[in-house]
Amino acid sequence: MRNLIAFFVRHNFTFVFLLLQLLCFILMLRNRNYQGSHLLNSTNQVVAKVYETSSNTKIYFSLREENDRLAKENAILKNYLKSSYAAIPLIEYKKNDTFYKQQYTYLDAKVVNASVNRRSNYLTINAGSAQGLSRDMAVVHPEGIVGIIKDVSANYASVMSVLHKDVRVNCQLKKDGSYGPLIWDGKDYRYCLLTDIPTHARLKKGDTVITSELSGIFPEGIMVGTIDSYERRQNEQFYTVKVKLSVDLKKTNHVYIVKNKFKTERDSLEKKSQTQSDD
Amino acid sequence: MTTDLIKNIIRFIVLVLLQVVIVQNIHLGMYIILLPYTLFILMLPFETPRVLLLVVSFITGMVIDGFFDTQGLHTAACTLMGFSRYYLLRFISPRDGYEPGLAATVEDMGFTWFLSYAGTLILIHHFYFFFLEIFRFGEIFRTLLRILLSSIGTFTFVYLIQFLFYTKRRNR
Numbered sequence: 001m002r003n004l005i006a007f008f009v010r011h012n013f014t015f016v017f018l019l020l021q022l023l024c025f026i027l028m029l030r031n032r033n034y035q036g037s038h039l040l041n042s043t044n045q046v047v048a049k050v051y052e053t054s055s056n057t058k059i060y061f062s063l064r065e066e067n068d069r070l071a072k073e074n075a076i077l078k079n080y081l082k083s084s085y086a087a088i089p090l091i092e093y094k095k096n097d098t099f100y101k102q103q104y105t106y107l108d109a110k111v112v113n114a115s116v117n118r119r120s121n122y123l124t125i126n127a128g129s130a131q132g133l134s135r136d137m138a139v140v141h142p143e144g145i146v147g148i149i150k151d152v153s154a155n156y157a158s159v160m161s162v163l164h165k166d167v168r169v170n171c172q173l174k175k176d177g178s179y180g181p182l183i184w185d186g187k188d189y190r191y192c193l194l195t196d197i198p199t200h201a202r203l204k205k206g207d208t209v210i211t212s213e214l215s216g217i218f219p220e221g222i223m224v225g226t227i228d229s230y231e232r233r234q235n236e237q238f239y240t241v242k243v244k245l246s247v248d249l250k251k252t253n254h255v256y257i258v259k260n261k262f263k264t265e266r267d268s269l270e271k272k273s274q275t276q277s278d279d
Numbered sequence: 280m281t282t283d284l285i286k287n288i289i290r291f292i293v294l295v296l297l298q299v300v301i302v303q304n305i306h307l308g309m310y311i312i313l314l315p316y317t318l319f320i321l322m323l324p325f326e327t328p329r330v331l332l333l334v335v336s337f338i339t340g341m342v343i344d345g346f347f348d349t350q351g352l353h354t355a356a357c358t359l360m361g362f363s364r365y366y367l368l369r370f371i372s373p374r375d376g377y378e379p380g381l382a383a384t385v386e387d388m389g390f391t392w393f394l395s396y397a398g399t400l401i402l403i404h405h406f407y408f409f410f411l412e413i414f415r416f417g418e419i420f421r422t423l424l425r426i427l428l429s430s431i432g433t434f435t436f437v438y439l440i441q442f443l444f445y446t447k448r449r450n451r
Binding site: 012013016017020021023024025026027028030031041042044047050051054058113115116117118119120122124150151158165186187188189250 | 296299300303304306307308309312329330333334337340344345346347348349350351352354355358359362365411412413418421
């Protein structure tokens, strides 16, 4: 016993090192699996404040672009105004109202921090659980998809960008609805790969790629990007499509968070049928 | 002693802010990621007790991880860096040890010494960091290229910082 203690004392440096490494690996694995239990992340008040101050300065440099974009979006939204529609006083149309139930609600937030050049990229936004955000909500930009919420604190949330090695978003071709997961290969922040597209699909450069209802997170039909090129690798039954993202993730200042009101219902249903089949 | 402590704390805050506020907005493409905050571990006094060195490296990594949302990643790399620093310093020490009052800078120790010291440690840090980040061997050549280019980038940056801020003594 005494020898053992002496051994530990003599090599205390190595043991402290190994212990700390072990701690790091535990942290890394926890980060993959759980949420909300971190010692420190970008939703922390101090960290988020630093980012917010820095982004407040940065945002002045892109005011013009941002203005143009908002004006464009305003024009589109004006098309949906009640005053842009002619009133058709028919009773049938009124009844139709009850057919629709709002499924998605949108909330806007400001990006206080974003990265594009790491293998797993994150954004921090200035809205959190106080604004009703929670894990796995979709984050979109008027021009395209941005990512999925990973962690929330009271007033901030950290978002896994689509440029993340673990993010897979189910997407489809607008033309014929062939779908597959969208992943990022880490090469260029402007391009993602759409995999598993069946070879009978007729692809063309410039075809639009949108989100699919299958993702369960993004509403169907949100713009993702356009086809840049595609290839069929040897011995594979599927195309791998290079998609040019429609949104410039380096320049996203404002984003929308999509709340899916039916998500809990859908999740619990899917879980239920899964456990039933497991029995 | 106390002034040393305060100096190190200020250096820590300045380097972390430099990393997260300024350097993070420099985009040099997918292959060059600058991590000049490692200069803090490089410039800790030679006399730092070795276990304290590990703990300080660990905390540095954790703060950076907090900013980058990468739990444990920078922490692991920094701890390894602190660990190797101890052995590297012993390996490349002058015959009669390090003179008290000298710091790990180009100014005090010369460029060749600094290149072998900082170069090795930055390479170790980046190697461990980029492999842990990807966590698989699938993109090995791309990862190796990232390690090499980023290490060169970080070293150049760190050298520039030292050149700008630690060359006062010559003028005296």
